[in-house]
Amino acid sequence: MLLKAFFPTCCSSVDSGLLVGRWVPEQSSAVVLAVLHFPFIPAQVKELLVQVQRASRVGMAVLGTWCHSQQEPEEPLGHFLEGLGTIFPHDPWLQLCRERGSKSWSCKVSCQQAPAALGVPCEDQVMLIFYDQRKVLLSRLHPSAVLPDHQAGDAPASTRGLAAVFDTVARSKELFRSNQFNEGPVRLSHWQSEGVEASILVELAKWASGPVCLLLACLLSLVSAASTCRVFRLWPLSFIGSKLSTCEQLRHRLEHLTLVFSTQKAESPAQLMRKANMLVSVLLDVALGLSLLSWLHGKNRIGQLADALVPVADHVAKELQHLLQWLMGAPAGLKMNRALDQVLGRFFLYHIHLWISYIHLMSPFIECILWHVGLSACLGLTVALSILSDIIALLTFHIYCFYVYGARLYCLKIYGLSSLWRLFRGKKWNVLRQRVDSCSYDLDQLFIGTLLFTILLFLLPTTALYYLVFTLLRLLVVTVQGLIHLLVELINSLPLYSLGLRLCRPYRLAAGVKFCILEHEAGRPLRLLMQINPLPYTRVVHTYRLPSCGCHPKHSWGSLCRKLFFGELIYPWRQRGDKQD
Amino acid sequence: MCAQPVTDTKEAKWQKVLYERQPFPDNYVDRRFLEELRKNIYARKYQYWAVVFESSVVIQQLCSVCVFVVIWWYMDEGLLAPHWLFGTGLASSLIGYVLFDLIDRGEGRKKSGRTRWADLKSALVFITFTYGFSPVLKTLTESVSTDTIYAMSVFMLLGHLIFFDYGANAAIVSSTLSLNMAIFASVCLASRLPRSLHAFVMVTFAIQIFALWPMLQKKLKACTPRSYVGVTLLFAFSALGGLLSISAVGAILFALLLVSISCLCPFYLIRLQLFKENIHGPWDEAEIKEDLSRFLS
Numbered sequence: 001m002l003l004k005a006f007f008p009t010c011c012s013s014v015d016s017g018l019l020v021g022r023w024v025p026e027q028s029s030a031v032v033l034a035v036l037h038f039p040f041i042p043a044q045v046k047e048l049l050v051q052v053q054r055a056s057r058v059g060m061a062v063l064g065t066w067c068h069s070q071q072e073p074e075e076p077l078g079h080f081l082e083g084l085g086t087i088f089p090h091d092p093w094l095q096l097c098r099e100r101g102s103k104s105w106s107c108k109v110s111c112q113q114a115p116a117a118l119g120v121p122c123e124d125q126v127m128l129i130f131y132d133q134r135k136v137l138l139s140r141l142h143p144s145a146v147l148p149d150h151q152a153g154d155a156p157a158s159t160r161g162l163a164a165v166f167d168t169v170a171r172s173k174e175l176f177r178s179n180q181f182n183e184g185p186v187r188l189s190h191w192q193s194e195g196v197e198a199s200i201l202v203e204l205a206k207w208a209s210g211p212v213c214l215l216l217a218c219l220l221s222l223v224s225a226a227s228t229c230r231v232f233r234l235w236p237l238s239f240i241g242s243k244l245s246t247c248e249q250l251r252h253r254l255e256h257l258t259l260v261f262s263t264q265k266a267e268s269p270a271q272l273m274r275k276a277n278m279l280v281s282v283l284l285d286v287a288l289g290l291s292l293l294s295w296l297h298g299k300n301r302i303g304q305l306a307d308a309l310v311p312v313a314d315h316v317a318k319e320l321q322h323l324l325q326w327l328m329g330a331p332a333g334l335k336m337n338r339a340l341d342q343v344l345g346r347f348f349l350y351h352i353h354l355w356i357s358y359i360h361l362m363s364p365f366i367e368c369i370l371w372h373v374g375l376s377a378c379l380g381l382t383v384a385l386s387i388l389s390d391i392i393a394l395l396t397f398h399i400y401c402f403y404v405y406g407a408r409l410y411c412l413k414i415y416g417l418s419s420l421w422r423l424f425r426g427k428k429w430n431v432l433r434q435r436v437d438s439c440s441y442d443l444d445q446l447f448i449g450t451l452l453f454t455i456l457l458f459l460l461p462t463t464a465l466y467y468l469v470f471t472l473l474r475l476l477v478v479t480v481q482g483l484i485h486l487l488v489e490l491i492n493s494l495p496l497y498s499l500g501l502r503l504c505r506p507y508r509l510a511a512g513v514k515f516c517i518l519e520h521e522a523g524r525p526l527r528l529l530m531q532i533n534p535l536p537y538t539r540v541v542h543t544y545r546l547p548s549c550g551c552h553p554k555h556s557w558g559s560l561c562r563k564l565f566f567g568e569l570i571y572p573w574r575q576r577g578d579k580q581d
Numbered sequence: 582m583c584a585q586p587v588t589d590t591k592e593a594k595w596q597k598v599l600y601e602r603q604p605f606p607d608n609y610v611d612r613r614f615l616e617e618l619r620k621n622i623y624a625r626k627y628q629y630w631a632v633v634f635e636s637s638v639v640i641q642q643l644c645s646v647c648v649f650v651v652i653w654w655y656m657d658e659g660l661l662a663p664h665w666l667f668g669t670g671l672a673s674s675l676i677g678y679v680l681f682d683l684i685d686r687g688e689g690r691k692k693s694g695r696t697r698w699a700d701l702k703s704a705l706v707f708i709t710f711t712y713g714f715s716p717v718l719k720t721l722t723e724s725v726s727t728d729t730i731y732a733m734s735v736f737m738l739l740g741h742l743i744f745f746d747y748g749a750n751a752a753i754v755s756s757t758l759s760l761n762m763a764i765f766a767s768v769c770l771a772s773r774l775p776r777s778l779h780a781f782v783m784v785t786f787a788i789q790i791f792a793l794w795p796m797l798q799k800k801l802k803a804c805t806p807r808s809y810v811g812v813t814l815l816f817a818f819s820a821l822g823g824l825l826s827i828s829a830v831g832a833i834l835f836a837l838l839l840v841s842i843s844c845l846c847p848f849y850l851i852r853l854q855l856f857k858e859n860i861h862g863p864w865d866e867a868e869i870k871e872d873l874s875r876f877l878s
Contacts, residue, residue: 335724426757444703448710450764458721
């Protein structure tokens, strides 16, 4: 049977001693965590092991001996080392040896309680695997996505073994806390952070973070209490609040901040990562917002913007008027019903006229409004972008109105035509059985139905053209808004902290490991170096994505096309309940 | 190889059953097989004049379409005043309404339970809706090409003739679809007329000739076959006369068509009956003769 011994690289040149670690019987692997130097009192060693075991809940044991000497171990030392096996009984007993100055390693494994019936000394083969203790301690293993044919918990054995190693190292943090240079009763050799003194700022920050969090949490709870005040639940305000993306964004950010500054400690590393991601995302957002603010409020850019906005809105209205006049003629040589065409065209022209007068009424106040709105950028770039999106929505309200009128008219015609077509064929829709049944109609029903069918059929192209043009305009506006929302979502949900970690400390997020062969000679144990495979960026984003607002309805392309064809309203109105014919 | 079964047949007689094991292959039949062959058991013998009488329904419907197209042509040319057509149509409708009740002395009305008030209401609905929509109808197809309209009307009238309920029991027959197609064609044609009054009169006339007239015909045919023949002949001659005033060639062709349908087709049908050779026997697929509808409910 092949025995795997995981050995920390930092211990490969320390003095001789005992190997302390954990034995994983399922994988037949020994995870060496530290080397315990001579001299020691066995009772104290055992006490230390029990302490560590209690703190970390990992089965600690003395796994064997470590011998690092000038020459081959002399006879008395060899006997002494073998004798230690009787003080710390462990099965199997490892004996690692390294000659000082040379690269030759040797490893012996002996089993005390070898079954006597077999009568053979248990000569296992040993594979030495070196690992960087610091990296393994800090890294978090992300098991590969479970294949669909594997049940949960049925992950491949190798993955489980690796997870056990990572888990052992991570949980025995308690062991690493003891300082190498301390003059304690027991001297241990293992990895330890260098420069604890340099991180005094971190310590200060840690110390200060508690009260700051408490204060901010109080403030945030005040704000959220104010936002759930009854005034905001009244009909017009709640309706406006649910439709404006600014309100959605503010609510979302408030949730983030509440979570980040909650006084509860993060329970799992994933939650900690999530908090850090949120904090970084909020900080970046505010930084970007502040830079935008300083750019906007310098050199009277707000005034320029306000001066440009009204002519642009005017221009859009003029272009729309031209479009309508074109539609009222014979657009693209299409055969439209002249009377209906004129009626629709005049109706829409009047609407544009109303809109222009509204814009002109507004124009003196626009600069003032923009200046105040610009201040909101200090809440973050995302808030400013959401406000921009809302302003676009307000300024293109006439396009939205046209779209709604066109869609309603078109929808009416489509549904009318489909049910009249059934009447035309002498069928009807049976609601109870959800199918088309044949039906005998009265003479007058048939006559009126067919009359209406003919009229609707000949008027359909005109309505459809108006609907098509206004839907295209509306889609353009929705696309612009969608792009802004996409940007906001990106800032909201991108796990920036995780990405930075992946960039600067690739070992912190491990996808798996790879092994390099250090030495492979006959008669000597196989020596491998375990290196950590960093997680790919796509999986980092996928794993640590922050939940998005979820305030925008999601359409598949198919359902969008279907809705467009049947003239049902797309964004921002939610889908009504299932349509009953 | 064949010797074995032959010797067996003398001992074991073959039976036409599958539930007993027999020393024959599954597809074995003996000589009695063709004894059950029957020929033409469902063939019917037709009387020539009876078939001619039945074909008059087709003639009537062809003539109706012809009369409708002729009247539309007169209207389109401005040779026929809409008032006159409206008056005539109204008068003939009233006469037909009275006749409809007189023929069977009100028995059909009692059976259907339809009141005169409902009739009046229907008539009012027809008139009101047609009159209200006639300006819309007038401008409905302004921008559509005349040829398109003609093609659409021809297709719709052909469909009307195809799907009309001539009394045959076939899946294709749908009186609803046929009537709807006729109304569609009449609306298309009416939208080509010069004024909205014309359109109104035209659609009203279409209702009378495509919806009301076949109802009266059916009752006439059922109750007084002799007068029905007379009416058919009169109607056919008037349609021919109308067509003759427009185009002589069309009238001749239409006359040929009518003659071939009413005289040649029945003759041909009876001749072809002689060549009929349907065979029936035990190989026919099973036919369920009992009425199973009581199990369905």
